[in-house]
Amino acid sequence: xKTLILLALLEVAWASDEKxxxxxxCPRHSAPYQASLSDGYFHFCGGSLISSQxxxxxxxxxxxxIQVRLxxxxxxxxxxSEQFIDSAKIIKHPNYNDNTLDNDIMxxxxxxxxxxxxxxxxxxxPSRCPVADEGCMVSGWGNTITSGTAxxxxxxxxxxxxxxxxxxxxAYPHLMTENxxxxxxxxGGASSCQGDSGGPxxxxxQLQGVVSWGxxxxxxxxxSVYARVCRYNxxxxxxxxxx
Numbered sequence: 001x002k003t004l005i006l007l008a009l010l011e012v013a014w015a016s017d018e019k020x021x022x023x024x025x026c027p028r029h030s031a032p033y034q035a036s037l038s039d040g041y042f043h044f045c046g047g048s049l050i051s052s053q054x055x056x057x058x059x060x061x062x063x064x065x066i067q068v069r070l071x072x073x074x075x076x077x078x079x080x081s082e083q084f085i086d087s088a089k090i091i092k093h094p095n096y097n098d099n100t101l102d103n104d105i106m107x108x109x110x111x112x113x114x115x116x117x118x119x120x121x122x123x124x125x126p127s128r129c130p131v132a133d134e135g136c137m138v139s140g141w142g143n144t145i146t147s148g149t150a151x152x153x154x155x156x157x158x159x160x161x162x163x164x165x166x167x168x169x170x171a172y173p174h175l176m177t178e179n180x181x182x183x184x185x186x187x188g189g190a191s192s193c194q195g196d197s198g199g200p201x202x203x204x205x206q207l208q209g210v211v212s213w214g215x216x217x218x219x220x221x222x223x224s225v226y227a228r229v230c231r232y233n234x235x236x237x238x239x240x241x242x243x
Contacts, residue, residue, distance in 0.1 A: 020140055021193045021218040023158030028073050029081065031139045033123035033200060033207075034155060036069040037061060037108075038084075043075060046140045046199025048207050049122050052113035054240055057198030058210050058227065059096040059106040066090060068110060071119035074154045075141065081119035085110045091239055093232070102177045104212040105227045106198070107239050126206045129230040132164040136183055136203035138224070142195025143217060151195055158192070160184050162203065163223050171221055181209055181228045188220035201226050 035047035035055050045061035047068065055068055071081040089109040096103045114120050130136070139157045144150050160183050168182035176182075183201055184192075192199070192211045201209030209226030216222065 020138060020142055020152075020156035020158045020196055021144055022189050023138075023144070023156045025152075026073070026139055026155045026157035029071070029119045031137070031155065031157065031200070031202075032071070032119055032121035033202075034072075034139050036072050036075070036141060037063075037198060038067045038069055039063065039065070040067050043069075043141050043195070045195075045197045046142075046211065047108065048200040048202075048210070049114060049120065050125060050207065050236070051122055051240065052116055053110045055108040055110065056207065056210060056229070056236070057106050057108060058104045058212055059092040060098070060101060060104055060212070061198040062090060062092055062106060064090070066108060068108060070114050071117075072155070076153050083114055083120060085112060085114060087111065089243055091243070093235065100175070100177070101180075101213050101225075103179055103227070105210055105229070105232055107236065109243055123200060123202060123207045124205055125233055125236060126208050126230040129228065130162045130181065130203050130208040132162055134162045134203050136160060136162060136201050136208060138183070138192045138196065138199065138201045138209075138211065140192060140196030140199040140211065142197070142199075142211075143193040149194075162208075168223065168225075171223060172215075172225070176225070179228050179231050180212065180225050182223040182225055183209060184223035186221055186223060188218050188222075192224045193217035
């Protein structure tokens with residue numbers, strides 16, 4: 001039953017494709033850790049640069065070949081700040097569950113190190129877990145409307161708080177695990193959405209969440225759900241050290 005409920009949610013929600021609803025165009029290169037995952041032609045998910053050669057994204061964004069685009073603001077313009085780097089390794093969490101989206105996190109090793117500069121920077125892994133009401137920012141090129149599809153050309157941002165775990169579990173009975181967290185607004189009106197998947201939720205300069213799933217977009221009483229990055233520090237470091 002749990003799996004059936006989640007799959008029903010995801011049919012009307014996000015899969016590997018989310019976007020920011022109710023946000024604003026990010027100031028150019030204000031999220032220099034933001035990555036765009038592409039099949040070589042089209043953006044399909046977001047990611048976060050955590051070292052010169054590693055990107056964190058969502059496991060449900062997995063493809064056998066990924067081109068990582070860094071330093072990008074507008075998908076349609078060549079701004080001279082972009083770096084397009086192919087993946088060398090793509091590693092999903094070994095306990096990722098495609099039905100429940102538990103452990104929805106993935107690491108991408110770049111085929112060459114990114115050149116760090118004012119347009120491309122890393123974001124810190126969390127030194128602690130987030131707390132309720134803490135202010136955060138989500139960003140991405142995902143859908144910007146709640147009904148239909150409107151994918152933005154330019155990177156969108158939204159500032160939003162962490163939601164108390166008890167409220168989150170009440171919003172999604174039997175669907176939340178300890179590896180997930182909610183962030184957004186219980187009254188609706190703004191959230192990450194299709195196309196934002198895998199992208200960053202940054203709180204106090206630390207990567208606390210990876211965009212994972214939700215019920216539709218920006219709906220009241222149904223906030224966005226993120227992989228809780230603080231639970232994966234050891235796994236991330238272990239993968240990076242051994243690859």
